[in-house]
Amino acid sequence: MDMMKKISVVIPTYKRPQLLIKCLHALHQQVLEKKYYEVIVVSDGFDAATKKLVHEMQHLFQDHLVYLHHEVRKGPAAARNLGWLFSSSPLIAFTDDDCIPDERWLLEILTHHDGKSDLVYSGTVIVPTARKPTDYEKNTAQLEQAEFITANCACTKKVLYQVGGFDERYKMAWREDSDLHFKLLQQRIPIIKLPKAVVIHPVRRAKWGVSVKEQKKGIYNALLFKKFPTLYRSKIASRTSLLYYTLLVLLLIMIYSTIVRMPLLQWYSTIFWVCLTMAFIMLRLRGTRRSLGHVTEIVVTSIVIPYLSIFWKIYGAIKFRVFMI
Incomplete structure (x- = not known):
């Protein structure tokens, strides 16, 4: 073990070198001396461009x-496991390839x-958004209120061994950090808040209709619910499900x-369906950009999101064999 390395x-990452390079530049500019830390980039599958970078x-x-890289894609949870198991440091910090750590980030953690x-340490995540953000930007900005996310946290290696690291059944970047958080809470492992350990999380440019594709992540809500039903209900369960099921019944x-x-x-059913759909559209538009393109996107995606959300939730419930509605 290299005794100089402390963290x-x-x-x-996976095939996003244009984002990763900004993250690496930020890590290069850390005020902490280079001899005290290392950076382990783990590609979820071989990526020649990232390896070259x-x-x-x-x-x-x-x-x-x-x-480092996996031979086949396994998801970010498995990539993080490969990284921290490879590390020779007693303390492991996690961030994402689209994040930009403050220059004092690592020093704050070690201090x-x-x-x-x-x-375990949990820092501050800042999501810069426009005064009138898009719906996608508004949703991403919610990361600022998250109790614990892998965009900005650090765990001792002993803790990661104790809780079994990340559950590799989470194949997408969704709920794998909540899973780790809930394991920490269950085992009463202290989570220390470090407000001055800051990571900037810019909002990536999203394709039109990205919110429709995002619904697939709901598969892993079922896995998290199966493992931690009480914590899921208290910290994650959303009232929007009732609206979605009402819209489905009306349809x-x-x-x-x-x-x-x-x-x-x-x-009567058509009138109620139209009214509830309009209410959903207005809810998503609240406080967001009112350009024609964005409003059109919200209207179109709001018509299909409730049914896709329910579909992926049921799919996840069947996949992970848990009753969840």
């Missing part, structure tokens, strides 16, 4: 910059580390009444 930074920047880190082996009534030719029922 390792693990960054999961890491090799080109190794000299900036006094060769304390490492590239507050008293050498104990059963501690089914509309279809049924059309087939059996019940015009009055069809009329």
Whole structure:
């Protein structure tokens, strides 16, 4: 073991060198001396461009910059496990390839580390957004209120061994950090808040209709609920599910009444469906950009999101064999 290294930074990534390079530059500019930390970049599958970038920047880190990769894609949870298990440092910091750590980030963590082996640290995440953000930017900005996320946290290696690291059944970047958080809470492992350990989380440019694709992540809500039902209900469960199921029931009534030719029922169910859908659209538009393109995107995606959300939730419940509605 290299006794000089006190902390390792693990960054999961995959084919996003244009984002990763900004993160690495920020880590290169840390005020902490290079000899005290290393950076471990873990690609979720082989990535020639990322490997080349890491090799080109190794000299900036006094060769304390490492590239690892999985042979096949396994998700960010597995990538983080590969990284922290490879590390020779007693303390492991996690961030993401689209994040920009403040220059004092690592120093803040080490300054507050008293050498104990059963501690976890959680820093501050800042999401810069426009005064009138898009719906996607607004959702991403919620990371600022998260209790614990892997964009900015640090765990002693002993703790990671104790809780079994990250659950690799989470194949997407969703709920794997909540899973780790809940394991820490269950085992009463102290989580120390470090407000001055700051990481900036810029909002990535998103494709039109990204919120539709995002619904697939709901699969892993079922896994988290199965493992931690009480914590899930208290910290994550959302009232939007009731709205989604109401919209689904109204849609089914509309279809049924059309087939059996019940015009009055069809009329009332259609009116209620339109009203609730409009309420959902206005809820998503609240405080966001009102450009024609953005409003059109919100209207179109709001029509399909409730049903996709329910579909992926049921899919996850079947996949992980848990009753969840």
